[in-house]
Amino acid sequence: MDKLLIQGGKRLAGDITISGAKNAALPILCAGLLTSGKLELSNVPRLHDVATMLKLLGQTGLKVAQDDECVTLQGDAIDKLEAPYELVKTMRASILVLGPLLARFGEAKVSLPGGCAIGSRPVDQHIKGLQALGAEITIEGGYIYAKCKKLKGTRIVTDMITVTGTENLLMAATLAEGETILENAAREPEVTDLAHLLVAMGAKIEGIGTDRLVIQGVAELHGAKHAVISDRIETATFLCAVAAAGGDITLRNTRTDILDAALDKLREIGLQMTIGPDWIRAQMDQRPKPVTFRTTEYPGFPTDMQAQFMAVNTIAEGPSRVTETIFENRFMHVQEMNRLGAAIETDGNTAFITGVDHLIGAPVMATDLRASASLVIAALAARGETLVDRIYHLDRGYDRMEVKLSAVGADIVRVK
Numbered sequence: 001m002d003k004l005l006i007q008g009g010k011r012l013a014g015d016i017t018i019s020g021a022k023n024a025a026l027p028i029l030c031a032g033l034l035t036s037g038k039l040e041l042s043n044v045p046r047l048h049d050v051a052t053m054l055k056l057l058g059q060t061g062l063k064v065a066q067d068d069e070c071v072t073l074q075g076d077a078i079d080k081l082e083a084p085y086e087l088v089k090t091m092r093a094s095i096l097v098l099g100p101l102l103a104r105f106g107e108a109k110v111s112l113p114g115g116c117a118i119g120s121r122p123v124d125q126h127i128k129g130l131q132a133l134g135a136e137i138t139i140e141g142g143y144i145y146a147k148c149k150k151l152k153g154t155r156i157v158t159d160m161i162t163v164t165g166t167e168n169l170l171m172a173a174t175l176a177e178g179e180t181i182l183e184n185a186a187r188e189p190e191v192t193d194l195a196h197l198l199v200a201m202g203a204k205i206e207g208i209g210t211d212r213l214v215i216q217g218v219a220e221l222h223g224a225k226h227a228v229i230s231d232r233i234e235t236a237t238f239l240c241a242v243a244a245a246g247g248d249i250t251l252r253n254t255r256t257d258i259l260d261a262a263l264d265k266l267r268e269i270g271l272q273m274t275i276g277p278d279w280i281r282a283q284m285d286q287r288p289k290p291v292t293f294r295t296t297e298y299p300g301f302p303t304d305m306q307a308q309f310m311a312v313n314t315i316a317e318g319p320s321r322v323t324e325t326i327f328e329n330r331f332m333h334v335q336e337m338n339r340l341g342a343a344i345e346t347d348g349n350t351a352f353i354t355g356v357d358h359l360i361g362a363p364v365m366a367t368d369l370r371a372s373a374s375l376v377i378a379a380l381a382a383r384g385e386t387l388v389d390r391i392y393h394l395d396r397g398y399d400r401m402e403v404k405l406s407a408v409g410a411d412i413v414r415v416k
């Protein structure tokens with residue numbers, strides 16, 4: 001099993017190119033199921049989750065061709081309307097094939113994703129929404145069996161804001177008969193990116209970027225070309241790395257207009273930033289200042305950045321408080337950070353951090369994707385050597401993180 005060996009205390013300096021966003025690429029790849037036409041996608045990140053998704057889509061009969069960061073999909077020979085447990089269990093986003101398969105073919109069998117480390121993560125809202133669109137759904141033997149003659153547009157109000165729930169229902173609604181209104185829709189930039197692709201494929205969607213999406217169903221969608229939006233979470237992760245380790249880095253191929261909540265907190269930390277349309281130069285030459293925040297849906301502070309900011313808080317010049325409101329079990333990095341000498345206590349969904357003068361390297365275990373990234377950040381700032389185990393979590397969602405970090409001066413190597 002791969003691990004990362006990190007010698008902390010090195011200043012970071014140089015350029016990093018940000019990859020396409022995992023959370024945009026995964027639904028966008030699933031949109032390939034909605035058409036017999038050709039989807040030509042660029043800026044697709046090289047990630048385990050993308051490889052898993054392409055394998056899953058390939059099994060349906062969708063034709064997949066991949067060349068570096070470009071993926072071409074053609075859905076003119078899909079004949080297996082199924083997502084098996086073996087693949088779904090490794091990636092929850094597999095649930096995103098449900099809406100498209102059902103809408104286009106009137107049938108789908110998709111394994112229930114089950115819980116995961118950060119929380120129970122049910123998919124009841126996806127199911128409830130598809131039922132409202134007229135699908136007959138049964139659950140048996142761990143599988144969702146969905147059937148319909150033709151989905152019919154309706155008004156759907158989800159009980160909570162759900163990102164993949166919105167994406168699944170949005171994709172389904174593009175091929176439903178008549179008008180669908182999605183109230184309480186997620187406004188995450190990745191949902192918006194998917195909506196822009198769907199429009200390029202011929203879908204009729206109003207309210208893009210708002211919490212009320214109005215979709216007029218069309219008989220069919222056609223092929224399109226699309227560049228996946230750059231990854232705001234990867235961007236903010238590298239900004240936290242320089243905030244913790246110190247240095248002067250420039251991030252390229254990024255989007256600076258979808259990062260407000262994180263950028264505000266980074267300014268509070270003391271990170272000096274110069275911001276262009278698609279680049280950010282970040283400089284840090286002081287001990288971080290502590291930041292208190294709570295995670296919320298976009299445009300609020302993203303849960304996917306909670307752990308990385310906590311890593312910066314561990315060595316900040318004072319106490320801070322972090323409240324996680326999206327997932328019920330997203331503090332698994334706390335124990336591991338404390339192994340590095342951090343002083344964090346938790347009470348329910350709030351973590352209380354007392355900034356320490358420095359962390360000291362130790363062997364630690366990654367428990368989920370963003371927890372892994374937070375441990376890398378802590379290790380970059382720590383004195384001595386840290387071995388981060390179970391980095392398969394990291395590989396799910398970061399495109400060659402150790403290569404990008406060593407190119408800017410970090411002492412980080414992948415070991416077996």
Ligand SMILES: CC(=O)N[C@H]1[C@@H](OP(=O)(O)OP(=O)(O)OC[C@H]2O[C@@H](n3ccc(=O)[nH]c3=O)[C@H](O)[C@@H]2O)O[C@H](CO)[C@@H](O)[C@@H]1O
Pocket residue numbers: 022023026092093119120121122123124125126160161162163164165190303304326327328
């Ligand atoms: C592939 C992808 O895009 N993953 C992102 C997506 O996950 P994902 O789409 O799975 O997260 P959701 O937005 O659906 O989850 C938000 C909350 O709603 C709950 N819920 C959700 C759906 C449902 O049917 N029932 C239900 O109870 C969840 O358990 C969670 O507590 O958004 C999360 C929140 O920004 C991010 O952390 C993930 O990185």
Ligand SMILES: C=C(OP(=O)(O)O)C(=O)O
Pocket residue numbers: 023092093304369370397
């Ligand atoms: C939780 C995440 O991803 P997923 O929904 O794919 O588990 C994440 O990207 O931080």
